[in-house]
Each structure stands twice: as structure tokens, then as C-alpha cells.
Amino acid sequence: MAKKIISRIILEVLGAPKSHVEKTMELVVDKLKSEQNIQVLKKTTYEVEEQDNGLWSTFSEIEFETEDIQKVLDVCFDYMPSSVEILEPAGLDMDCAGLADMFNDLLAKLHRYDMLVKNFNAENQILKQKMEKMRQDNMALIQKLK
Numbered sequence: 001m002a003k004k005i006i007s008r009i010i011l012e013v014l015g016a017p018k019s020h021v022e023k024t025m026e027l028v029v030d031k032l033k034s035e036q037n038i039q040v041l042k043k044t045t046y047e048v049e050e051q052d053n054g055l056w057s058t059f060s061e062i063e064f065e066t067e068d069i070q071k072v073l074d075v076c077f078d079y080m081p082s083s084v085e086i087l088e089p090a091g092l093d094m095d096c097a098g099l100a101d102m103f104n105d106l107l108a109k110l111h112r113y114d115m116l117v118k119n120f121n122a123e124n125q126i127l128k129q130k131m132e133k134m135r136q137d138n139m140a141l142i143q144k145l146k
Contacts, residue, residue, distance in 0.1 A: 001066070003089050003092075003093075003136060004065050004066070004067060004088065004089075005065065005066050005067065005068070005069060005072060005086065005088065005089070005092070006041065006063060006064070006065050006086075006087040006088040007063070007064055007065075007066075007069075007072050007075075007085060007086050007087060008020075008061060008062065008063045008083075008084070008085045008087055009061075009062050009064070009075065009076075009079070009081035009083065009084050009085075010059055010061055010062075010081055010082050010083040010134070011025070011028055011029070011032075011057070011059060011060045011062065011081050011082070012057065012059040012081075012082050013025045013028065013057065013058055014051070014055055014056070014057045014059070014133075014144065015055060015056060015057075016048070016054065016055050016056055016058065018048050018056045019057055021056040021057065022046050022048055022058065025045060025058050025060060026045075028060075028079065029043060029045065029060055029062065029127070030062070032062065032075070032079060035071075035075070037065060037066055037067065037068060037071050038063045038064050038065070038066050038071060038075070039061045039063060039065045039066070040062060040063070040064040041065055042061075043060060043061070043062045043063075044061045044062075045060040046059055046060070047060055052065060059082070061113070062074060063087065067090060069094065069098075069102065070101070070102050070105065072086070073102060073106060074082070077109050
């Protein structure tokens with residue numbers, strides 16, 4: 001039987017209005033609780049507080065248990081916690097194939113995110129060009145109307 005891995009993560013939510021931040025945190029924690037091969041052991045959500053910039057923030061400390069270190073990595077990518085801590089066991093035994101699989105999954109996700117960023121950047125550049133063309137066309141139209 002595999003060793004249980006107990007981890008603690010801190011999830012943060014920032015936004016507005018206050019009710020949206022509260023509801024979003026609740027939804028994120030519920031989604032984590034419903035993940036396969038994860039058992040949430042402890043959850044503490046702190047009061048939503050208003051920030052200096054008019055936004056609201058809260059955070060939750062969540063301890064969960066799994067038998068697969070890959071699942072801990074998946075949680076990190078899927079939930080983007082601000083902090084992750086492996087509480088147990090003190091040492092992990094992994095074979096080379098398992099470690100290689102984990103790194104390959106990590107790389108696949110990084111490449112997917114890199115591709116998304118590049119696509120968004122390209123779309124952004126196209127939109128900027130179209131906006132500039134529209135601005136120039138509007139200026140030309142204004143000049144004709146004068």
C-alpha cells in the first residue's frame with residue numbers, strides 16, 4: 001500500500017464585490033473537495049477583508065491527503081495556491097520512471113500554458129492593429145466631415 005501524502009496549501013481569492021469573493025472561495029474549496037483521490041482533512045477560511053485598493057480578499061488553509069505525489073502537483077497547477085507544504089511523510093520514495101512521468105506531465109502543462117500565452121499575445125497584437133486601423137479610419141472620417 002502506498003504511503004499517504006498529507007499536504008497543506010493556501011488558496012487566495014481577490015476581487016469585488018465582497019459577496020463574490022466569499023462565494024468564489026466557497027466554490028474553489030468545494031471543487032477541491034470533489035477531486036478524485038483527494039481527501040480534505042482540514043479547512044480554515046478566513047474572513048474577507050477590504051484592501052486599500054477597494055478590492056476584497058480572503059484565503060483558506062487546506063490540508064489534504066492523497067497517495068500520489070502527482071496529485072499534489074496537479075493541485076498546484078489547477079488551483080495555483082500561494083503556498084504548498086508537504087507535511088507527511090518526512091521522506092518520499094519514488095522510482096525513476098515515476099519521477100520522469102511527473103516531470104513530463106509538468107513539462108506538458110508548462111508547454112500548454114506557454115502556447116496559450118503566446119496565442120493570447122498574438123491575438124492581442126492583432127486586436128491592437130485593428131483598433132489602430134479603426135482609429136485612423138475614424139480620424140480620416142472626422143477630417144472629411146470638417
